[in-house]
Amino acid sequence: MPFIPHTRADVEEMLAAIGAPHIESLFDEIPAELRVQSLAGVPEGLNEQQVMRLMQERARQDGMPLNFMGAGAYPHHIPAAVWQLVSRGEFYSAYTPYQAEASQGTLQSIYEFQSMIVALTGMAVANASLYDGATAVAEACLMAVRANRKSNSARVLHAATLNPAYGAVARATTAGQGLALEALAYARADGRVEPAALTPYAGNDITALVIQQPNFFGVLKPPGQWGKRGADIVVGDGQPLGCPLSSGGPYFGFMATRSEFVRQMPGRIVGRTVDTQGRPGFTLTLQAREQHIRRGKATSNICTNQGLLMMAGTIYLALMGAEGLARVANACMARTAGLVAALARLPGVRRAFGSAACFHEGVLLLDRPVAPVLEALAARGIEGGVDLAPYFPELGAALLVCATEVHASADVDRYASTLGEVLGART
Amino acid sequence: MSLPMAEPLIHDYGRPGRGARGQWPPEEAAPPLPAALRRAQPAALPEVSELDVVRHYTRLSQLNFSIDTHFYPLGSCTMKYNPRACNAAALLPELLNRHPLASPAHSQGFLACMFELQEMLKTITGMQGVALTPMAGAHGEFAGVAMIRAYHRARGDLARNEIIVPTAAHGTNPATATMCGCVAREVAVGADGDVDLEALRATVGPRTAGIMLTNPSTLGVFERRIAEVARVVHEAGGLLYYDGANLNAILGKVRPGDMHFDVMHMNLHKTFSTPHGGGGPGAGAIGVGPRLLPFMPLPIVARSGAGEAARYRWLGEADLPQSIGRLTGFNGNAGVLLRAYVYMRMLGREGMSRVADYATLNSNYLLARLQQAGYVAAYPARRASHEFILTLKALAQQQQVTAMDVAKRLLDLGFHAPTTYFPLLVPECLLIEPTETESKETLDAFVVAMATILREAATDPEQVRSAPHTMPVRRLDDVRAARELDLAWRPGAAAATAPA
Numbered sequence: 040m041p042f043i044p045h046t047r048a049d050v051e052e053m054l055a056a057i058g059a060p061h062i063e064s065l066f067d068e069i070p071a072e073l074r075v076q077s078l079a080g081v082p083e084g085l086n087e088q089q090v091m092r093l094m095q096e097r098a099r100q101d102g103m104p105l106n107f108m109g110a111g112a113y114p115h116h117i118p119a120a121v122w123q124l125v126s127r128g129e130f131y132s133a134y135t136p137y138q139a140e141a142s143q144g145t146l147q148s149i150y151e152f153q154s155m156i157v158a159l160t161g162m163a164v165a166n167a168s169l170y171d172g173a174t175a176v177a178e179a180c181l182m183a184v185r186a187n188r189k190s191n192s193a194r195v196l197h198a199a200t201l202n203p204a205y206g207a208v209a210r211a212t213t214a215g216q217g218l219a220l221e222a223l224a225y226a227r228a229d230g231r232v233e234p235a236a237l238t239p240y241a242g243n244d245i246t247a248l249v250i251q252q253p254n255f256f257g258v259l260k261p262p263g264q265w266g267k268r269g270a271d272i273v274v275g276d277g278q279p280l281g282c283p284l285s286s287g288g289p290y291f292g293f294m295a296t297r298s299e300f301v302r303q304m305p306g307r308i309v310g311r312t313v314d315t316q317g318r319p320g321f322t323l324t325l326q327a328r329e330q331h332i333r334r335g336k337a338t339s340n341i342c343t344n345q346g347l348l349m350m351a352g353t354i355y356l357a358l359m360g361a362e363g364l365a366r367v368a369n370a371c372m373a374r375t376a377g378l379v380a381a382l383a384r385l386p387g388v389r390r391a392f393g394s395a396a397c398f399h400e401g402v403l404l405l406d407r408p409v410a411p412v413l414e415a416l417a418a419r420g421i422e423g424g425v426d427l428a429p430y431f432p433e434l435g436a437a438l439l440v441c442a443t444e445v446h447a448s449a450d451v452d453r454y455a456s457t458l459g460e461v462l463g464a465r466t
Numbered sequence: 467m468s469l470p471m472a473e474p475l476i477h478d479y480g481r482p483g484r485g486a487r488g489q490w491p492p493e494e495a496a497p498p499l500p501a502a503l504r505r506a507q508p509a510a511l512p513e514v515s516e517l518d519v520v521r522h523y524t525r526l527s528q529l530n531f532s533i534d535t536h537f538y539p540l541g542s543c544t545m546k547y548n549p550r551a552c553n554a555a556a557l558l559p560e561l562l563n564r565h566p567l568a569s570p571a572h573s574q575g576f577l578a579c580m581f582e583l584q585e586m587l588k589t590i591t592g593m594q595g596v597a598l599t600p601m602a603g604a605h606g607e608f609a610g611v612a613m614i615r616a617y618h619r620a621r622g623d624l625a626r627n628e629i630i631v632p633t634a635a636h637g638t639n640p641a642t643a644t645m646c647g648c649v650a651r652e653v654a655v656g657a658d659g660d661v662d663l664e665a666l667r668a669t670v671g672p673r674t675a676g677i678m679l680t681n682p683s684t685l686g687v688f689e690r691r692i693a694e695v696a697r698v699v700h701e702a703g704g705l706l707y708y709d710g711a712n713l714n715a716i717l718g719k720v721r722p723g724d725m726h727f728d729v730m731h732m733n734l735h736k737t738f739s740t741p742h743g744g745g746g747p748g749a750g751a752i753g754v755g756p757r758l759l760p761f762m763p764l765p766i767v768a769r770s771g772a773g774e775a776a777r778y779r780w781l782g783e784a785d786l787p788q789s790i791g792r793l794t795g796f797n798g799n800a801g802v803l804l805r806a807y808v809y810m811r812m813l814g815r816e817g818m819s820r821v822a823d824y825a826t827l828n829s830n831y832l833l834a835r836l837q838q839a840g841y842v843a844a845y846p847a848r849r850a851s852h853e854f855i856l857t858l859k860a861l862a863q864q865q866q867v868t869a870m871d872v873a874k875r876l877l878d879l880g881f882h883a884p885t886t887y888f889p890l891l892v893p894e895c896l897l898i899e900p901t902e903t904e905s906k907e908t909l910d911a912f913v914v915a916m917a918t919i920l921r922e923a924a925t926d927p928e929q930v931r932s933a934p935h936t937m938p939v940r941r942l943d944d945v946r947a948a949r950e951l952d953l954a955w956r957p958g959a960a961a962a963t964a965p966a
Contacts, residue, residue: 211791342604343746
């Protein structure tokens with residue numbers, strides 16, 4: 040019996056203490072006609088050795104392709120210390136820190152995380168994380184409607200270049216509350232949304248504007264310093280900060296805002312305070328916003344944060360520091376520029392947006408449909424990027440490629456020569 | 467039992483020019499950026515060595531209670547042992563480094579696991595469809611209520627916007643109703659702990675979208691008239707939502723589908739033992755009956771062919787045009803789903819009902835022993851499920867020792883506190899869930915600690931009221947925390963505690 044420690048003698052003593060004849064009698068309040076007939080769809084149990092062998096076979100099936108995919112999930116170096124620390128049982132198997140006195144490790148880590156997100160975004164306050172970047176955009180739209188008292192509408196504008204999955208999640212999440220998301224067109228020549236795109240909305244009551252910018256706060260101007268006033272709500276996905284690709288999750292969403300909107304923010308928040316002896320300590324705060332107190336009037340139904348991933352992000356940021364993070368950003372820009380240049384030299388490949396600055400991704404246009412090319416690359420052990428045709432059909436045969444500090448120049452060379460072969464072998 | 471003393475902030479270890487240089491990539495000349503886009507000052511992140519980081523977070527970890535170090539009898543949370551194999555399998559390099567959009571050629575192993583997980587969850591819940599992507603229980607609730615709404619809308623039944631919840635429901639239930647644009651209506655629970663059927667009949671009507679229930683309920687007892695509840699709600703045109711928080715109690719014994727539920731979520735981090743991680747990540751897969759199949763969230767894994775020829779792929783909008791849509795950037799908390807898959811494969815068919823057997827045995831045993839020790843059960847006439855409620859009303863009145871005081875004193879005696887003050891309708895309550903992975907010795911030690919506290923409450927109540935005494939901090943000033951918000955360290959802030 041995996042993970043159940045009871046001996047036969049234990050069971051007998053326990054039943055005697057209860058005054059029950061057998062374990063089955065403990066279920067006597069469940070009507071007999073509702074009882075399970077068969078669990079035939081669940082296979083027989085495996086021991087650890089058997090299940091690890093099965094999983095190793097499954098893992099081998101998927102292999103380790105050379106990966107140039109991004110689109111919201113990016114391969115980065117993760118220092119060994121990050122997950123060795125996060126995997127400590129005291130973090131891994133702890134519960135939500137409702138009992139603050141027995142959870143100072145988790146609580147202080149969250150406070151440090153909030154401090155680092157504040158430093159990166161240039162905002163006043165941050166929460167303890169949300170599920171992922173996509174749901175963070177959805178929560179930010181809902182929050183904007185609550186926070187923007189000058190607006191009576193529930194209209195939200197977003198750049199058409201917003202990650203399509205993020206847009207889809209924002210629509211699915213906000214539909215019940217009647218939000219209307221409208222896309223702002225981008226310039227076909229350079230892929231950017233110009234301020235002039237807002238002109239048709241002059242005089243309209245718009246609640247919020249969603250702007251997407253790469254999460255390169257290590258080198259880019261923080262959103263808190265954008266324009267005269269700065270952004271009001273800043274969200275993003277923290278995956279590049281120490282979270283493995285892991286088929287799409289778990290990652291973490293971050294959210295930061297101005298001080299005056301802190302009570303409109305969803306999710307957990309940790310504050311520093313003092314104990315009865317006047318010593319500093321950390322506790323969950325502003326819980327009156329949350330579902331376990333406010334129930335139907337809560338800012339959101341969320342009652343988790345992405346604890347372990349947030350922890351990984353905190354440790355990653357502590358290890359990298361401002362200098363390390365800026366170096367990673369510069370390396371990503373350099374490698375992506377190199378990758379785009381190498382691929383655009385091939386016949387039948389060109390840049391989609393001229394010389395516009397790229398961070399860790401760039402768009403290429405091929406002289407033929409992208410999907411079969413990607414399939415041919417995959418057969419040669421390369422994940423060559425993401426086909427944009429389903430999302431941006433107006434671009435034609437567009438391919439989104441990604442390179443980061445983990446890609447050596449030999450990797451770029453291998454991609455370029457393999458793509459050359461694939462494109463040369465016209466079928 | 468005491469934990470080590472407090473630890474400075476990571477920022478307090480920083481010194482200008484220090485850094486974990488072994489982690490930094492070489493400096494590279496990047497393409498120039500316009501000055502207007504550039505950050506003027508470096509971000510105020512800590513400047514610390516790798517050893518500083520390792521020591522600091524190791525010390526922080528030691529300030530925590532966890533399943534690995536302490537018994538966690540936390541009602542409604544199912545804090546059972548998290549098997550190491552589940553973690554090891556999810557960390558296999560091919561799975562850890564797999565990109566979420568990887569081509570079918572690099573996906574069949576992962577997708578096979580996800581498909582089989584869907585199938586096992588269907589069997590264990592009696593549901594006809596499962597989607598794995600919701601990232602926590604509350605996220606699954608959102609998906610479920612959004613599907614209920616979509617179902618009524620698709621039938622042109624536009625007036626149904628009321629979600630009924632029992633007064634003892636989890637706070638997420640009414641919060642979810644609101645988030646989905648519905649209104650929560652409460653229905654009373656009778657003195658025996660079951661839903662008041664007369665009150666329910668008076669509440670349902672042409673505006674009823676559905677009802678959200680846990681069974682066993684948050685009162686730790688099985689809702690015996692669930693078939694009648696289902697009949698009342700279905701006849702009124704509403705659907706039944708099963709909140710899977712208490713699924714551990716009935717695993718392999720009775721299935722939500724057989725109890726006539728139309729939709730449910732499963733907390734994989736509870737029932738299927740993926741780590742709680744200090745508050746997440748969770749995983750809140752949903753299951754649906756026939757009425758809601760067309761509305762499931764995307765993506766879902768489908769299989770074609772069988773045996774060696776089986777091929778797996780993600781279903782998209784074209785396959786499920788009435789779907790409520792996408793709720794995650796990619797495929798949900800995939801790494802958590804892998805851990806749940808491994809756990810279920812290890813338990814197997816026989817292991818499923820053993821979970822319920824021993825969780826229920828432990829719960830009823832602990833209840834019997836605590837009653838012998840002088841504690842009062844909130845529902846003494848009822849059989850405990852996998853959890854039960856004690857009410858400390860008499861203690862609070864006679865000794866001015868509250869449920870919170872008892873909970874805090876337990877920390878001193880080496881046990882995590884049970885859930886306190888939930889459900890709200892039982893005064894001064896402790897909700898206790900021991901789970902199946904705890905031994906009789908651990909339960910006996912907990913009974914001794916609880917008996918000790920009861921004795922202290924009579925002889926030295928201040929010792930209990932001022933607990934905890936041995937944690938890194940004493941009780942914290944929550945009022946000050948909320949009034950004088952200190953939510954982030956800022957450059958120039960004085961070190962609260964000097965580094966050692």
